[in-house]
Amino acid sequence: MSAAPAVTTRAAGMLLIHGAWQGSWAWDAWLPEMTARGWTCNAVDLPGNGANPERDAGVEITLQTYVDALSEAINAFDGPVVVVAHSGAGVPASQLAETLPERVACLIYVAGMMLPAGMGYAELVDASAADVPNAAGIAPYLQWRDNGTTTAVPAAAALDIFLHDCPHEAAGQAAAKLTPQRESGRALVTTLSAARFGRIPRIYVEALRDRSVLLPLQRKMQALVPGALVRSIDCGHVPQLARPAELATLVCDALAEIGIGIGGDGDTPASRPPR
Template sequence: MNIILVPGFWLDASSWEEVTPPLTAAGHKVYPLTLPGLESADAPRAGIGLRTHIDAVVAKIDSFDAPVVLVGHSGGGAIIHGAVDARPDRVARAIYVDSGPLGEGGVINDELPADGDELPLPPWELFEDADLTDLTDDLRAMFRARAIPQPRGVAQDRQQLKDERRYEVPATIIACEFPTSMLTEMIAGGHPFVAELGRIRDVDYVDLPTGHWPQFTKPAELGAAILAAVDGTPGS
């Protein structure tokens, strides 16, 4: 199976490097992406928005003749959901890592402090304690050293969706900060935060307790969870 890995904010393709070994060892082909504006600290970010990143993922999907699995971490979850909407017949499964599908009109995060056209990685004090679970001082220093400013438009643009066949694409939620039981309770209660997730017909829930960056805090466990989800997908 061709697996496309979409990083969250401030990260490039290399952020997946400790996650991919079990996937490649199982014979899958893995394609971690560096999205537009994340190529380097000096890359231009003006004019890059959510649709720019969705289109980059769609272009990668279109480069294959067979269906793919999409994996999106954090803000990457909104991006892969937009790609699922654009190519519902080409995605075998969408895997959301501590994230979920962003519905029509939603934004990823319009509260992050901006500096012109970009969003630098904020001070740790701006994150919730649950975000930072298992993120040691060494891991924080590593993350900050490699962090690339996020294009502001990606965080603030509104999601635009058009094809309800997206709800037919199987999904897997790998929940880290909060247990999956909380998500299912929110869906049952009709909470608007999970309204789009609640419309997907086939969803598997996996608990991977750690902070918001499991690719750094529990990479082997994350790789195993992604592998299990992929291997449970028809055609894999």
């Protein structure tokens, strides 16, 4: 039996960031898996997602709005954390790492938007449309509201594009929880540097059956922002709901491979729940 990889960085916990039209609830099926493996996790609600109307009243939703909220969340941990970003959350997660590189032990993109500085996801889709069928993903199904400033996802489209391989009852519940998204919170472009963002270890979990961020687009982003440890999971756009235990093991094993462990006692992060 080979020796376990040495831990070079101890993480105080995980910060979980949901994608567009979602909330902290998007991680509910995954949290018990990570807790069983010893991780302390905080799943946040991004500003403007409907979870805290009083907090968000009159607030302009920008990339900086997200980074400010995530900075507050990350500072609640006593030490660097692993930042896990699903889908569109990849953009604010990257900018968070640029802003607070000393507080981010690792970035994990789950079917996420790992884009280079200055590029928006719509630009990537437009550039790929000729050779990637259905590259637009959910976009053709969106309902535009409030004079084009907000979008919403119809439940039927969510079930077909996001949740097609998730457990039936859980998929229905997730589709019903989706909330309108301000477009200013989706059309985001980062400003990144090699000295700050570029020094953070990254893991990319590609979803092989994704109908939203299609696999060819995931792989184009990996090529545009090279250096991530890439792992694959055979499911659609929401691995944390479709295959939570498999995703948890995959993530923990990948962290162990790059030498990131749980803060506190012990030699390595667990890859399996205690028996």
